[in-house]
Structure formats: structure tokens, C-alpha cells
Amino acid sequence: MFTNSAKLLLAALLCVGCATASAADLYLICNSRVPLSAADVRDLFLGEKQFAGAVKLVPVDNSAAQIAFLERVLKMNAAKYSTTWTKKSFRDGINPPLVAGSDAEALADVRRTPGACSYVTTPTPPDVVVVSRL
Amino acid sequence: MGTTRHPRAYRSRAWVGALLAAGLGHSLVTHAAAKDSDRIAALEQKLDQSLQLIRELSARVHDLEARAPQGTPLAADQRPGAAAAPAGTAAPIPPDTAQRLAKVEQTVTQMAAGAGQHAEEGLATHGFADVGVGNHNAEFPQYRGADVAELDFFLTPRLGSRTRALFELNFEVGSDGNVGVDLERAQVGYQFADSATVWLGRFHTPYGYYNTAFHHGQQIATSLRRPRFIEFEDHGGIMPAHTVGAWLTGAERVGDQKVTYDVYIGNSQRITGGKLDMNNAGNTHGSTIVGGNLGLLLSGALDGLKVGVDVFQTRIEDEDQAPAYVTQVRSYGAYAAYDTDSWEDIAEFHVFNNRDLTGHTGTHRSDAGFLQMGYRAGRYTPYARYERGAFQQSDDYFASQATGSSYYRTALGLRFDVDLVSALKLELAQTHLTDRVIGSYDEALLQYAIRF
Numbered sequence: 001m002f003t004n005s006a007k008l009l010l011a012a013l014l015c016v017g018c019a020t021a022s023a024a025d026l027y028l029i030c031n032s033r034v035p036l037s038a039a040d041v042r043d044l045f046l047g048e049k050q051f052a053g054a055v056k057l058v059p060v061d062n063s064a065a066q067i068a069f070l071e072r073v074l075k076m077n078a079a080k081y082s083t084t085w086t087k088k089s090f091r092d093g094i095n096p097p098l099v100a101g102s103d104a105e106a107l108a109d110v111r112r113t114p115g116a117c118s119y120v121t122t123p124t125p126p127d128v129v130v131v132s133r134l
Numbered sequence: 135m136g137t138t139r140h141p142r143a144y145r146s147r148a149w150v151g152a153l154l155a156a157g158l159g160h161s162l163v164t165h166a167a168a169k170d171s172d173r174i175a176a177l178e179q180k181l182d183q184s185l186q187l188i189r190e191l192s193a194r195v196h197d198l199e200a201r202a203p204q205g206t207p208l209a210a211d212q213r214p215g216a217a218a219a220p221a222g223t224a225a226p227i228p229p230d231t232a233q234r235l236a237k238v239e240q241t242v243t244q245m246a247a248g249a250g251q252h253a254e255e256g257l258a259t260h261g262f263a264d265v266g267v268g269n270h271n272a273e274f275p276q277y278r279g280a281d282v283a284e285l286d287f288f289l290t291p292r293l294g295s296r297t298r299a300l301f302e303l304n305f306e307v308g309s310d311g312n313v314g315v316d317l318e319r320a321q322v323g324y325q326f327a328d329s330a331t332v333w334l335g336r337f338h339t340p341y342g343y344y345n346t347a348f349h350h351g352q353q354i355a356t357s358l359r360r361p362r363f364i365e366f367e368d369h370g371g372i373m374p375a376h377t378v379g380a381w382l383t384g385a386e387r388v389g390d391q392k393v394t395y396d397v398y399i400g401n402s403q404r405i406t407g408g409k410l411d412m413n414n415a416g417n418t419h420g421s422t423i424v425g426g427n428l429g430l431l432l433s434g435a436l437d438g439l440k441v442g443v444d445v446f447q448t449r450i451e452d453e454d455q456a457p458a459y460v461t462q463v464r465s466y467g468a469y470a471a472y473d474t475d476s477w478e479d480i481a482e483f484h485v486f487n488n489r490d491l492t493g494h495t496g497t498h499r500s501d502a503g504f505l506q507m508g509y510r511a512g513r514y515t516p517y518a519r520y521e522r523g524a525f526q527q528s529d530d531y532f533a534s535q536a537t538g539s540s541y542y543r544t545a546l547g548l549r550f551d552v553d554l555v556s557a558l559k560l561e562l563a564q565t566h567l568t569d570r571v572i573g574s575y576d577e578a579l580l581q582y583a584i585r586f
Contacts, residue, residue, distance in 0.1 A: 048385065048392075049328055056295035080475050082554050086354050086585065091346055093290045093300030093321065095258050
């Protein structure tokens, strides 16, 4: 029989396990008509890559997973990301990515916008392309 | 003259007033209650209708499922008029249902395309502003005390997938202390690919690193002000910071590195009133400024480092002289910038080989450069800068500019990011003027800069 402390410890470990799994899973998804490779992700979200063939790319940030995405993929913090986009915007006249508030919103944006790409924390339905597991 | 009234009269009036108010209030409440009950009745009716519709649809779905054989999904891509499934394997979808499905599919596709278009349309407006205080004005040292520097509006309308536009409208205080309005940038461009965009209009002349990396809004710059020799023309700069013309720019990946390039041609500038002017309307003699910039963005251990070279040539007419002096200005530059989460270091150097085309003074060589180092420690960024300009005063191009004297300046500063969109900067600087007028002055400057 488990004691109360053991139950608490088990619950805590399960929570940590869930959090770790959640932190580990990040999927780059794109509208099904976007021919994009994993190597282009950084350039896409920093505004350096705006076309994939003839398709105009539309990066969509997902605020629910943004911190993990910035750390893992762009290797920068939120402040640096914001400053980079401000400078880019005022130099090149392009606008920063749209921001979705959740996986569901990011998924909906990607589904309905030709050229859209975003990142989510959960596996996605088959009508969007998972470009890469980040 | 005062009047006296009986207290009973007051009481009677008060009661009448209270009754009137209560009656009015009651009638309003009653009216609102009646309105609510009507609304509830209407909603109930709608709910009943919806439930009825759901029942009908459920019955229809049940009917369709019963007619289709088990385990055979309905063809998702079946279009009206498409051949029905062979008899005995699946029941055909009624034509009206197929038509309705096709119509719904078409509507959804149109909505999706519309939403995609909307993401590319609209007008993004941003702005910058900064105010300051100091024992001198940061831009015009003849003034001291508090100052309003500028209010800069920035527009980047979303025009479509390949057309771009960028406008910068700046309300700034000039050397006369008055507020002036300037269309600092007005660019309309077409993006052929990631590696090629053509801009037409007025843009920041792409020499060196600083002039295109930063603009009028001081909030995005680490330091409190630009190096003096690459200030904007109306703030004491001695290089043509703006060009009106055409600009081809882009970047291309070469292995892990990235090569950037700029090629431009535009109206040659002039000197009038002791300042450079970019000839917004065109010039009267058709001469041009032509230039280019080639950069390399490194990766790996040197990620964040950009190095490059640039060159431009222009023909500057000094309209303050009669007849006008004409100088061929040729500039060669080299730069390096290291920009990471922690460091922002910039070095830039320019050499000027100028020739007096009116034949008075021959050829002249001058140079200017700066080195700035900044370290981002959380919200604090201490920085240091050394800058120097050695300008031949026998060269009419520099001699005729009010701020064309040689100088060197050392500065120590501290930037504090109040939040992501506002920064407080403190700078202590010492400026030495080394020809024309010999002297020096110390500055203690404070600036509050925002973006929105």
C-alpha cells in the first residue's frame, strides 16, 4: 500500500514527466501546399525566407509554445526576437509574424491560409503537413 | 433677497418627487422586464426550431448511414454528376445532397482563400518618439536643457504577396529649434524572390552598416545618438544619408553563410544652406549617385558577425557658391558588426577621394570612422564609442558643410530597457573639434525613447 507521501511523490513525478514530454514535443506544421524543408525554419521565422517556390510564406507564431520555439530553434530570447523583428521591419518594410494564442488557433490559421506555417505542441491531423519535429 | 418657505412645503415636494421617481423607475423596470420576457420567448422559439432542425438532420444522417453498407465511407471527393457507385456496393448520394456538399466545399475554399488574402492586406502603423535633457542638446550643441527630439511614424502597408511599401513620416526639431515635417523614407518595392527586391523612391543610402541598420527612431539603437559623421543630413551628417532613386537588394545563402548585396542609383545630392540635400524632386543637371554594398553574414562559431565593403560615387553641386562648385565625391567603406544576445559591436570606416570638378583645388583625401561596443546585461546595456572624422578643409565638399569640420568624440553610455518598447539612456561624451574652430565640450545627456 502506498503512503500519502509516496502518492504525492508519484503525482509530482508524473507531473514532471508530463511537463517534460510537453516541452519535448514541438512540431513545425505548414499548409499542405507549402514545399518547405526543416532547414528553412529559422530563416522563415526571421523574415529571411519569404517564398517557397512561388508560394508566399506566412509564418504564424504560437504564443503557447513560443518560448520553447525561440530557445530551441532560433536560439534567442523573446526580447532579442522582438528587437530583431523591429529592426527587420523598419529596414525591409516587412511585418512580423501573426500571433496565434494556442495550438488550436495556430492550426486553424495554417489550415485556412495558403503558405502559412506555425508550430504546435501536439500531433496534428492529416490535412496539414508536419515539416519537422523540432 | 432671500425667501422663507414652510418646511411642510419642502416635505410635500420631496414626497411628490420621490413618488414620481419611483413611478418612473418602476415603469422603466417593468418595461425592461417585459422586454426581457419577449426576448426570452423569442429565444425559446429559436431554440425549439434549432432542436427540430437537429432532429431532422439526425434522422437524415441515420437514414443515409442505414442505406450505405457497413465500413464503406462516403466518398469525400464525390462531385455532382460523378458516376454513382456500382449497385449493390453503395447507395448513390442523392443529387441534391451532392450539390449542396459541393457548394459548401466551394464556399469553404473561397473563405480560406479570402482569409489568406486578408492576412496580406491592411496597414501596419508604428511609431517612435524620444525626448531628452542635458547640458547640451544631443544633436544641436548650441542648445541646452530639455528637448523634444522627434515623433516618427512608420507605415508598412500589407499590399499583397510581392509588392511592398514603407513610409516614414518624421516630426522633428531642427537646428532652428522649430518642428519640421520630413518624409524620411518613401519606398515602394517589388520582391522578385528572397534574393532580389527592387525599391523605388527615397531610401537610406546603403553605405556601411549603421545607415541601413538603424533609422530615425532611437529606441531600437543601443546608443543615445548616431555617430556624428553619419547623422542625417539635417542633423549634422556629412554623408548623403538618403538617396532618391532605385535600389536592388537581397541576400543569398552560400553554404552556411549568407551573402547580402545592395546596388543603387539615384539623384546626386547638392549642398544648400551649408547642408546636404537629397534632391527629392530630381536635379537640374541629371547627374547621379551610384553605389553598392557587399556583405557576408557568418555562421557557426561566428554567428551574429557581419562584415562588408561598400563604395559610392556622386557629383555634389555646392549651390552656396556662385558660380556653383562641383565636387566628385567617391567613398570606399568597410565595416564589421557583431550582434548577438549579449554583444552589439559595430565598427565602420570610410575613406573619401574627392575631386574638385571646377578645377580650383584638385583632389583631396579624407576619412572617418567609429568603433562602438555594447554589452547586454539583462535590461542594462553599457556601451562605449570612439569616433573620428578627419576632413580636408581645402575640399569644398567638407568646407561648405556647416558641420564639415574635423573632430573626434569619446562617449560612455548606459541604456536601461524599461520594458520591450521603451528605453532610458544616459551618455557622457567629450567632443574635440580639431580644425576650423579648435575647442572641445563635454556633454551629459539623458534620453527617454519609445516605440509603439
